[in-house]
Amino acid sequence: MPKLLPPDEMRLLVKVSKLYYEDSLTQDEIVEKLQLSRSKISRLLQRARDEGVVLIMVQTPPGILSELEARLEVRFHLQEAVIVEVHPTNPQNNTARALGAAAAAYLARSLHDHDRIGISWGSTLNQMVSAMQPVEARNTQIVQIIGGLGPPEAEVHATDLCHRLARTLGARLTLLPSPGIVDNQRTREAFLSDSHVQRALILFSELNVAFVGIGAPTPAALLMRDGTIITPAELDDLLQRGAVGDIALRFFDAYGQPVESDVNQRVIGIALEQLARIKRVVGVAGGTDKLQAILGALRGGLVDVLITDSLTAAQLLELAPAKSYG
Numbered sequence: 467m468p469k470l471l472p473p474d475e476m477r478l479l480v481k482v483s484k485l486y487y488e489d490s491l492t493q494d495e496i497v498e499k500l501q502l503s504r505s506k507i508s509r510l511l512q513r514a515r516d517e518g519v520v521l522i523m524v525q526t527p528p529g530i531l532s533e534l535e536a537r538l539e540v541r542f543h544l545q546e547a548v549i550v551e552v553h554p555t556n557p558q559n560n561t562a563r564a565l566g567a568a569a570a571a572y573l574a575r576s577l578h579d580h581d582r583i584g585i586s587w588g589s590t591l592n593q594m595v596s597a598m599q600p601v602e603a604r605n606t607q608i609v610q611i612i613g614g615l616g617p618p619e620a621e622v623h624a625t626d627l628c629h630r631l632a633r634t635l636g637a638r639l640t641l642l643p644s645p646g647i648v649d650n651q652r653t654r655e656a657f658l659s660d661s662h663v664q665r666a667l668i669l670f671s672e673l674n675v676a677f678v679g680i681g682a683p684t685p686a687a688l689l690m691r692d693g694t695i696i697t698p699a700e701l702d703d704l705l706q707r708g709a710v711g712d713i714a715l716r717f718f719d720a721y722g723q724p725v726e727s728d729v730n731q732r733v734i735g736i737a738l739e740q741l742a743r744i745k746r747v748v749g750v751a752g753g754t755d756k757l758q759a760i761l762g763a764l765r766g767g768l769v770d771v772l773i774t775d776s777l778t779a780a781q782l783l784e785l786a787p788a789k790s791y792g
Contacts, residue, residue, distance in 0.1 A: 615647065676741065
């Protein structure tokens with residue numbers, strides 16, 4: 467309820483408010499009409515809000531989950547959460563497509579001149595790149611942050627993702643010309659000594675943003691599908707060591723702490739401690755099969771921005787105690 471003010475004062479508050487909010491006059495036009503100073507108009511508009519003469523309400527359209535996003539941001543100290551609405555009957559590929567579209571929209575609106583953007587790999591990031599529309603940003607650079615995984619011709623392959631995204635954005639491209647995982651440490655050291663590989667690795671410290679998928683170590687996971695990335699025996703070993711998820715093949719436990727294993731010593735790509743030094747890491751992942759992986763990444767503060775689906779977001783809030791992480 468508006469406070470009781472002298473009639474003349476209330477009349478002026480209402481008049482200025484109606485001209486500004488209902489008639490869409492600019493403050494300069496109100497100055498001309500009422501012969502008041504611009505500073506006086508600004509003070510009157512502010513007082514109208516303070517006194518309850520003007521009430522501003524944001525009407526949230528269906529499918530926009532701002533309250534759920536805010537709860538997730540507070541709970542896990544996220545810079546931002548972007549949540550897409552899905553239903554329990556949605557197929558997983560539809561969820562991945564929706565997440566990819568949301569990630570593409572986020573990338574488009576957050577892109578700045580001179581950005582250096584790291585890209586990992588995976589099916590959800592493939593959907594992001596596929597949904598991406600050309601955006602003008604000068605002197606941007608795309609950097610591959612994990613070597614190739616899976617068949618080189620596959621769309622989810624990191625090299626292909628980076629090529630396509632760089633073309634769409636008109637950005638410079640730096641590839642990591644090596645496999646993502648090799649047979650032994652000697653082979654890894656040989657690749658690391660290559661000047662082209664070193665050039666990409668040096669750029670890891672100059673990245674200001676990275677877009678990463680969050681994987682779950684399950685038999686159905688993308689990294690297990692053809693047996694060329696992780697073997698069943700290696701998967702069992704990782705699970706026994708407490709691994710619940712990975713980012714760029716760097717496995718972590720339920721609290722986001724690195725899991726050391728033979729696999730970790732054979733990966734060619736960004737490490738979790740390097741990822742932590744990037745100003746903004748955007749994790750794009752959803753689905754109940756990745757719930758524990760996403761929760762571990764959030765608990766460990768491995769991502770600053772999370773793009774996920776509504777079902778996963780609600781379950782994350784249920785599973786995590788009413789405290790913040792990060």
